[in-house]
Amino acid sequence: MVRRLLLACAAVTLVAQAPVISFDKTHHDFGRITPDRKAAAKYRVTNTGNAILSITQVRPSCGCTATVLGKWSIGPGEGTDLEATFDPKGLKGGVRKSIEVVCNDPKTPTVSLTLEAEVVQEIMPSVESVYFHLVPKSATTRGSVRYASGNGEAVQLLDAKAPGAPFLSFGYRQEGKDVVLEVAFDGRKVPAGRFRGVEQATVRFSNPRMNQLPLNIQWELKPSIQTSPMELVFQDAPGKELRQKLSLKQADGRAFRITATRCSLNGVRVEGLGAKAAAQEVSVVLPATLKAGRYSEVLSLNTDDPDQPELTIRLAVILK
Template sequence: MDNSQVISGIGFVKKKFLLLLPIFFGILQSQTVKFDNPILDLGSVKSNTKVKGVYKVTNQGKSYLQISELRPSCGCTSTVLGQWALQPQESSLIEVTLDTTGLKGDVTKSIQVVTNDPQNPTPLLTLKAKVIPDLDISQEAVFWINLSAQPLAQTIIRFRSNLGQQVDINAVDTGSSPWIKTSTRIEGKDALLVIDGNAQKINSKKRYGIDIINVDIIGAHKMRIPIKIIWELD
C-alpha cells in the first residue's frame, strides 16, 4: 500500500467523523425525558372507586422538551399533565386516575408518553394496583361430575362483604334448569346460597353441559352474579 492510499483512507475516516460530529453534539444538546417513578404501584384499592397517583417528569436535556400526547392503554385510566413543554431541567407532574369499576385482583395498565426526545420518543409508564372487590364469593363455578351414579348434588356458596356490611340475596333465577333448586339463608352478615341438583330431572339427551343461574345481591351495591353449573353424567 503506497502513501497516497494511506492518506486517502485517513481522509475518508476524518470526513466521516466530521459528518457524525453534528449528530453527536446534537444528541448531547437535545432534550431528554426522565421519570422519577416510571412504575407506579397504587397498592390495595377498593373496587368501584377512583384512585389517583402522580408521575414526575423532568427534562434533563439542553433543549426544550415537548410532550404532545398521553395515551392510556385503557378507558379506565385518565391523565392530566400540568405542563406540556418543559425547559431544560424543568419538571412537571402527570396525574393519573384509575377507575376500578369492573376491575378485580391484580391490575396492570400502561400510559404511552409521546415526546420529541430523539432517543426516547415514546416512553411507557406502568400503573399497578390490587383491586379488592366489594363482595367476596366463595366460588363462581360449581362442578358436578358422575351424576349418573350420584344424581343428587349440593353446593353452598357464601357471599361476604369486604366492607363489613350485611349481604342479602334478593332473588335467584335458575332460568330453564328445572333440575336445579336453590334456597338462601343468612349467617351473621354473610348470605349463603344453597344449590341442589337432581340429575334424574335433566330434560336433555346430553351427557354433560353448563347451566347458569343468576343471583341478585343487595349489599354495598346491587349486583347480579352469574354462577356456572358445570356438570356431566358419566
C-alpha cells in the same frame, strides 16, 4: 488560531445545552380497587436540563388514558404533571398498564411509566358454574359457592332462584363476612325424558351496586339403563352382514322392555327384542348392502323404563 478556539468553544456550548426529562416516579400502584370506579394517578415531570423540553407524544396502553395537565414545552428547572386514568370495568385480578412518553431529550427520547392494580369485585364468587355429573335419579347431590367480600363489608344474600327447575333448591349460611350458597340437586324431581341440562340461577344480594349475580348450573343424570359397550365399532369388508352384541342392565334391578328401535343408517336392525328383564343382551345387525366407506351413526332404543325412556348408542362403521 483564536478563531478556531472560539468555534470549538461555541460547539461545546451548543452540545452541552440539552433538555433532560425526569420523573418523581415511574410506577404507581393503586392497590385494591373495584371495577365500577375509574382510578387516576399523577406523575410529576421535571426538566433538569438547560434547554426547553418538549413532550411530543403520550401513548397509553389499552384500558387507560393519559394526558399532560400543564405545558407540553417545559423550560429548564420547570415541571408539569401527567395524569393517567385507569378504567377497571370488566377486569379482575392483577392488572398492569404502561404509558410511553416521547420527548426531545437526546439521551432519553422515550420513558415508560407503569401502573398496576388488583381489581376486586365487591362480591367475589368462588366459581361461576356448578356441575352435577352423573347424578343418580333416586338421589340428592349438593354443591356450594362461596361469595367472598371484596370491599371489607359483610355480604348479605337475599335469595337464589332457578325458574323452571323444580329439582334445584338453595340454602345459605354466613361465615364471617362471606356467604356460602348451598345448591341441592334432587334427581327424583327431574321431569321424565330429561337427562341433562343447563339452568340459569339468579343470586340476589342487598348490595345496591352489585345486587345480583348469575350462576350457571349444569347437570347430567346417571343412566338408569347402562349399556356395554357404550359404542359399537364395525370394521370389515363390504358385502356381508355384520353383527355386534349389546348388553343392557337396569341399575336398580328393575325389569324393562325395549319397545322400539330406530337408526340413522337405513337397514340396521336389532335382534333379540321382546323379553322383559333387568339384564338383556341383543344383537345389532348391519345389512350386507352397505357400500365401502366410513359411517358415524346413532342407534336409538325406546324402553318402558320411566327413568330411561330412550337410549342412544353410537355406531362407528369402517368398510374397506
